[in-house]
Amino acid sequence: MGAIEIVRDPDVIAGFTEDxxxxxxxxSGVVRPRDIEDVAEAIAYAxxxxxxxxxxxxxxxTTGAPxxxxxxxxSMTGFDDPPEVDPERGSVIVGAGVVLSDVKAAAAEHGLLYAPDPTSEWECSVGGTVLTDASGARTLKxxxxxxxxxRIWGVLGTGETICWSRNDAEKNTAGYAPFRNPVDLLVGSEGTLGLVTRVELDLLARPEGYTGMMIFFPTLEGLIQFVLAARASSELSPRAMELFDAAALEILRPHAGGLAIPSAERATAAVYVEEEHGHDEMEEALTPWLELMEAHGALVDDTLVADSEERVLAIRRLRHSLPSTLNERARACRDDGGRKVSTDWAVPIRELPGMIAAADKLCEEAGVHAWTRYGHIGNGHPHFNLVARNAEELQRYLGVSEAMCREAIARGGTVSAEHGIGKVKRDYLKLQVAPSALAAMRGVKMAFDPDGVLAPGNLFPPGAP
Structure with a gap:
């Protein structure tokens, strides 16, 4: 293939087979382009x-998309052009292979904020977050x-090299809504339409200050009512609300370090919240939270207050240890045909209590041996994680996951709120999207990738037109 080498060494290929x-x-091989011309050559060869x-x-x-x-x-990690922050324009241009946390750090040096914060921000690539439309805890705000x-640079499946910019007009009725900003077609496309090499991302002014709190509850039901009340409050504006159920807290305790998590006998659930405020306004900002905590039976004296970047980072890294531990447990079951089954459904916040109860019931009725609930409860988006220990359990747990998706859709929700569809959830897509809309999606795929060579199996079954 011209100037680009196809690596066929099995030992090298092995490093590109798992997510x-x-x-x-x-x-069958690995290609590692270094510039946009290499990408165009690879697509022409394909x-x-x-x-x-x-x-x-x-x-x-978490979906098998890569x-x-x-x-x-x-492998797009060779597109590692470092972040170039333009404070006046309020944006950053960066290579698709750069780690997301490097972008956030570069923005912070200029007093700016890149807001999306997936849990894997210290490990994931910028391009991956764009192609999955990633979010995270602070998506709530x-x-x-x-x-x-x-703006996006890249190469479409047609071989066309592109640099597409978002239309910033305040009003725009030019054509079908999804096509008014072609940038939006590539965001979340999971590699099925083109390969992204570089992006320009908008930045925000950093808030003057914010405080995080990990609030513990004796019951999950009390925590859920607390979340609903916080969302309905005119005095509060949380930028994050993250759930940890009893199983999640049990996983976190050995990793807590200097963070004091109450015993399992006292705390069966916790929620991590963040509230922004001005300088010297922390007490004023947190007073409504304290009143709400007392009204909903929180273990107020056990609350972990993170009033510095270091302490917030400690809690966020503790949260990151949760999926990492579950992934390790699942990996140990692979030889017996097991793996982790992780949900990504979300429902309108008003449907949250009923949806969690229904999901728990589905797990109980299917004989799921254990499940862990954590994540973005403030968005109506808690993750249920089921670790199947063998092939029989895997099939059973996949059935539970599909049933949860059907329940979420019936409640006005979605089967995928942040991780995309990939290969793991492609059978769920048709539960939510009408046949005519799926046909339109396939039509877009054929227009951008007429030979069907890009990311087969993502979104659509392999071989689908």
Whole structure:
């Protein structure tokens, strides 16, 4: 393939076969482009020889999206141009292979904030977050990646090299809504339409200050009512509300370090919240939270207050240890045909109590041996994690996951709130999207990737037009 080498060494390929989904890819080779011309050459080669190409970043995905089940894995980590912050424009231009936390750090040096904060921000690539429309805890206030993508460089499946910019007009009725800003077609496209090499991202002014609190409750039911009350309050404006159930707290205790987590006998659930405020206004900002905590039976004296960047970081890294531990447990079950089954459904906040109760009931009725609930409860988006210990349990737990998705849709929700569809959830997409809309999505795919070589198996079954 011209100037680009296809690596066929099995030992090298082995490093490009796993993400956090539990699936294992089977690429026949690895391509590592260094510039946009290399990407265009790789796509031309793939089209001429009908060889699938699956782009990959740093393999933090939970859906199998970066895994090549056939053909070549295209590693995009070589696009490592460091962040170039333009304070006047309020944006940053960065290579798709750069780790997201580096972007956030570069913005902070200029007193700016890049808001999206997936749990894997210290490990994931910028391009991966764009292609999955990633979000995170602070989505509650700031929204997902999509709204921050101003410009995209890359190569479509047609071979066309692009630099698309968002239309910033305050009013725009030019054509069908999804096509008024072509940038939005690529955000969340999971590599099925084109390969992204560089992006420009919008930045925000950093808040003057904020405080985090990890609030413990004797019951999950009390915590849920607390969350609903906080969302309804006109005095509070949380930028994050993260759930930890009893099983999650049990996982966190050994990793807590200097953070004092109450015993299991006293605390069966916790929620981590963040509230922004001005300088010297912490007490005023937290007073309504204290009143709400007391009204809903929180263990007020056990609350962990994070009033510094260091302490907030300690809690956020503690939160990160939760999925890492569950992934390790799932990996130990792989030889017996097991893996982790992780949900990504979300429902309107008003449906949250009924949805959690229904999901718990589905787990109980299916004989799930244990499940862990954690994550973005403030958005109506808690993750249920079920670790299947063998192949029989895996099939049963996948059935539970599908049933949860059906329940979420019936309550006005979605099957995928932040991780995308990938390969793991593609069978759920048709539960939510009407056949005519799915046909339109396939039509877009064919227009951008007429030979069907990009990311086969993502969003649509392999071989689907």
């Amino acid at each position: 956090a989904s539990g699936l294992v890819g089977t690429p 089209r001429a020889n009908q060889i699938p190409l699956t782009p990959a970043g740093r393999f933090t995905s 895994l090549a089940m056939e053909g070549l894995c295209v 700031y929204g997902s990646t999509r709204r921050y993508v101003r």
